[in-house]
Amino acid sequence: MSDERYISEIEDRLREAGAPPTPPAHLHAIARAEALGPPDVVNIRSVVRPSSRVGRLVLAAAVLTASAAAALVIGVGGSGFHVDRSVNLQGAGRIASASAVVDIGSNGGPVRDVQVHVNGLPPAPKGGYYELWMQDGSSEPTGLVAFDTSGSGSVVANTTIPKDMPWTKCWVTLERADGSRTTVLTLA
């Protein structure tokens, strides 16, 4: 068969097959957890995380400092807001007992307050930190807030989201200094 005809056959096969639907990004972490059990490395592009190793270490150090001072967080926000919706997250694999409640405030202003109450999550390894993500069905995931836990495994992290920000999924990852990422809490 000639080269041209060969290529033409491949082109026909491509067109016949058509575009496959893209599975949602969170499915990777869930499928891996389902298969392998323990927490896992996922490949999700972040819109806020530092891209360099130095940047990660700086952020991890900042999170550690904030956590040591007040069990808190990189981000803004506050307490005392009216909760519009609460979402429960649960640990996977070896940290199945870890959990979190994400409280999303009412949209009275241009933003909604978001408060994350984490329990039973061991402090991140050296140079690492945790990050809360949200995503709707079609967009890239948005990293919302970085935090670490205290020795008790607990923390309350505050942040805000635009009042009209669409989302259907949220989860927490462990971000390591080497740039790898593990999903540690998913929707319960």
Next chain:
Amino acid sequence: MDLSALSDEDLLELVAERRDGEAFEVLYRRYSRAVYAVVRRMVGDPGRSEDVVQEAFASVWRAARGYRRERGSGAGWMFAISRNAAADALRARTPVAVGDLPDQADPGLGPEERTAAGLEAFKVHAAVDSLPEREREVIELAYFSGLSQSEVAERLSLPLGTVKTRTRSGLARLAERLADERVVS
């Protein structure tokens, strides 16, 4: 070691013999869209399809020891796992009442033809996802989105010549892989 260069068969053996999580990751990246496409086509509902895809990949992890390369390609095995997971999910549904059955037979493809067509599309999708990113994106825009090469060049802000080179090289790579899978002669 870069596992992404390994064949499906080698990756399945790594999963089976060494319980290699990275090999599983490569298989997931290579097959997630193909598996999801098969499952969506059979199951329909997106949420239910996600559950089935989870189960399919869990089956890959559990059952990799049962894979024998002398019996067929890794792609064929992955397809069978996906279809079985979807079929299990469909069987678990509430049976359709007899009164709901159509009066006339479906004039479309029969079950065997549908399976063959599905397997071929599955292999094509997996082959596309095994391409280097720079080639995959031009192939997808050209053949899945129907853009001309000029439009692909504009969309990706690349010179037209680069798009042509990447397309040609991607098609050649696909030809090699699909010939191995006997999708093309």
